[in-house]
Amino acid sequence: xxxxxxxxxxxxxxxxxxxxxxxxxxxxxxxxxxxxxxxxxxxxxxxxxxxxxxxxxxxxxxxxxxxxxxxxxxxxxxxxxxxxxxxxxxxxxxxxxxxxxxxxxxxxxxxxxxxxxxxxxxxxxxxxxxxxxxxxxxxxxxxxxxxxxxxxxxxxxxxxxxxxxxxxxxxxxxxxxxxxxxxxxxxxxxxxxxxxxxxxxxxxxxxxxxxxxxxxxxxxxxxxxxxxxxxxxxxxxxxxxxxxxxxxxxxxxxxxxxxxxxxxxxxxxxxxxxx
Amino acid sequence: xxxxxxxxxxxxxxxxxxxxxxxxxxxxxxxxxxxxxxxxxxxxxxxxxxxxxxxxxxxxxxxxxxxxxxxxxxxxxxxxxxxxxxxxxxxxxxxxxxxxxxxxxxxxxxxxxxxxxxxxxxxxxxxxxxxxxxxxxxxxxxxxxxxxx
Amino acid sequence: xxxxxxxxxxxxxxxxxxxxxxxxxxxxxxxxxxxxxxxxxxxxxxxxxxxxxxxxxxxxxxxxxxxxxxxxxxxxxxxxxxxxxxxxxxxxxxxxxxxxxx
Numbered sequence: 169x170x171x172x173x174x175x176x177x178x179x180x181x182x183x184x185x186x187x188x189x190x191x192x193x194x195x196x197x198x199x200x201x202x203x204x205x206x207x208x209x210x211x212x213x214x215x216x217x218x219x220x221x222x223x224x225x226x227x228x229x230x231x232x233x234x235x236x237x238x239x240x241x242x243x244x245x246x247x248x249x250x251x252x253x254x255x256x257x258x259x260x261x262x263x264x265x266x267x268x269x270x271x272x273x274x275x276x277x278x279x280x281x282x283x284x285x286x287x288x289x290x291x292x293x294x295x296x297x298x299x300x301x302x303x304x305x306x307x308x309x310x311x312x313x314x315x316x317x318x319x320x321x322x323x324x325x326x327x328x329x330x331x332x333x334x335x336x337x338x339x340x341x342x343x344x345x346x347x348x349x350x351x352x353x354x355x356x357x358x359x360x361x362x363x364x365x366x367x368x369x370x371x372x373x374x375x376x377x378x379x380x381x382x383x384x385x386x387x388x389x390x391x392x393x394x395x396x397x398x399x400x401x402x403x404x405x406x407x408x409x410x411x412x413x414x415x416x417x418x419x420x421x422x423x424x425x426x427x428x429x430x431x432x433x434x435x436x437x438x439x440x441x442x443x
Numbered sequence: 444x445x446x447x448x449x450x451x452x453x454x455x456x457x458x459x460x461x462x463x464x465x466x467x468x469x470x471x472x473x474x475x476x477x478x479x480x481x482x483x484x485x486x487x488x489x490x491x492x493x494x495x496x497x498x499x500x501x502x503x504x505x506x507x508x509x510x511x512x513x514x515x516x517x518x519x520x521x522x523x524x525x526x527x528x529x530x531x532x533x534x535x536x537x538x539x540x541x542x543x544x545x546x547x548x549x550x551x552x553x554x555x556x557x558x559x560x561x562x563x564x565x566x567x568x569x570x571x572x573x574x575x576x577x578x579x580x581x582x583x584x585x586x587x588x589x590x591x592x
Numbered sequence: 593x594x595x596x597x598x599x600x601x602x603x604x605x606x607x608x609x610x611x612x613x614x615x616x617x618x619x620x621x622x623x624x625x626x627x628x629x630x631x632x633x634x635x636x637x638x639x640x641x642x643x644x645x646x647x648x649x650x651x652x653x654x655x656x657x658x659x660x661x662x663x664x665x666x667x668x669x670x671x672x673x674x675x676x677x678x679x680x681x682x683x684x685x686x687x688x689x690x691x692x693x694x
Contacts, residue, residue: 205509205584212507212517213557218660220598221615365511365586390513392617392659443511473650475637480654515658535624536656545650550667551607554651557658559620 179202206365212442218385219439220311222394225310229304231357235285241324244280246312247271257316258436261425263327272332272424274398275416276309293415295401299312302415307338310383313438321382321436324426330425331417337426340419341371350408352423356380364443378434381427479540485567488532489576496569496576499524504568504579510560513585517527519555520544520568526552528571535564560585599691601675608669608693610649612643613662620655636661639679643669644694658671669693 230241230253246256247264261272267279278289292301324330343350355361356371370376385396394402401420402412413420482488489495505519507552520529527553529544529567541558552570560566567580595615601608614636621633626639633655646666673693680686 202509205507206511209507209511209517212505213515216611216613216662216664218613218615218662220613221595221660224596224598387660389658390512392514430480473652473682475652480652501606519664522637533656537620538654538656540654541656542654543652545652547647547649547667549669550648550665553666555662555664556651557662559618559658561622 196369201428202365203367212304213389213441217387217439217441218392219314219385219394219441220308222307222387223314223439224311226309227305229307230311235281235287237284237286239284239286241277241280241338243284243309244277246276246280254314254315255319257313258319259322259324261330261333261421261428262324263329268329270327270329270425271314272397272416272421273309274305274396275421277305278416283295289416290333297395297402298393306385306394306399307398310394310439313385313436316436317438319436321378321426321428321431321434325429325432325434333425334429336418337422337429340423341426345409347407348406350351350410352404371430374430374433377427377431381424381431382434383437383440383442385438386442388442390443401403462494463524473545476543479543480538482539483537483540485532485534488530492530492569492571492576494576496578498566499577501561502568502570503578504566504581504592505555506566506581506583507582509584511586513562515557515567516560516583516585517555517557518566518568519553520570521570522550522570522577524552524570524572524577526570526572528569529554530567530569530577531556531558532567532569533558533560534561534567535562535563594681594685594687595676597679597687597689599675599689601673601691601693603669603671603673603693604610604669606668607666608643608673609664609666610645610675611642611662611664612639613660614639614679614687615660615680616681617659618653618655618657618659622655634682636679636681639677640679641664641665642676643667643673 178432182285199410233240243250246253247259247262248256260276261270263270264276271279278292281287281291292305295302298306325334341352352371355368361368361369369379370379383401398415398420401423405413450513473532477489479491482491501523504519505521510516518531520531527546532539533541542556544554546552563582564568564582565580566583567578569576569578597615598613598622599630601610616636617634618636619631619634625631635655635657636653639651640647649665651663653661664681671693675691675693676688678686678688
């Protein structure tokens, strides 16, 4: 063994290194304590998701005769056949023959409300979130997604239009713009990113996409509101200081298509309960 | 008998009658404790509830160490004692008393709910057993979450 | 009447676990609107739960109870018990819902 107190380069490096290691460990432990604490908090509020209130309202709306045609939505085809709701959300977005385009849940619900009930989608598109026709949409979404909870995310990627939308969605995901040159990828394009205490899923990977796509729509505790995916996207764009996308527009459907396709194989956890 | 006592008796007699006649529920019969809910400090509320509670290991406060959002903080109370009332107090909230619970015979002295916390603060779980108030408390850190999620 | 509550009640070993989700803004009276005016407090103030016609729980809420309030309590009961949950808020608005213990 070397003379104990003879400082050699090796031992100085060793002690400096171990000091940094200890510091890093302390910070990691602190971070871990915070994230353990957050995990416990999330566990404690997991039971009794206020989204259930929206789901109950949505189920009523599904079965209620509405609009100029005074019809219910019970014949609405969400991709698995008229009136089949169980498991439908896990397979959206998808290509629909009757409208000849790829649609996400919300745009498909607008189609059903128009075709079956005679309700003009424009009023829904124009309404602010959480109000009037959008409020009805939020309830319907809560109902439909609840009936896919636990199912495997399984969107089709074979139809040419589906392929097109995945490609468009990927481009939109990486498209930098707005005054801060942000893109979705700025926050969701790498592992280990975080905003204050919220871990940001890396949506370019299957695991991250499954986490993100699979847990929205969700009841958001900070606003006391149930947010659909369209509202989540809208708010992401707001944070990036982009102009707001039009509700149900191609780019929003494309982004959903890209996220869902990347998430394929993951488990649907909606309705989520978020900060 | 002083005027206050007479008024209290008069009102409680009226409430009692109305409750008996089924005109209002039992909860209304125990009218909403306005004074308690307007208390601006622990001492204010303790005074109105009757007495300052003693710390007790028989009272369990179930709350997270850290709340991701102060708008929804899960808080639970349980106790091994035979409690007929329970209360949740948040020391630094604008109004200290968050909620008051009444436990009829046959109901467990247990409750879970969610409260708003304006900032990191001590949270108190109170139970009343045998006419005495007892409590347990802990600090709950409130953080401002991120922009997303 | 206000929006419906969600009441779930399950019995096990003679104890009924009751979970209630109420739809209510529970405005604290601490917030200001876009114009800077205080949004007045508006919240559920009392809640009563009866099983088979008898009180099994009473709660009084202040504005510090969270929006869309959640409540969980337990009482000695049986499957098939008829629960009646009612609340009144600070404006006098009411809601009553029923449920059967599973």
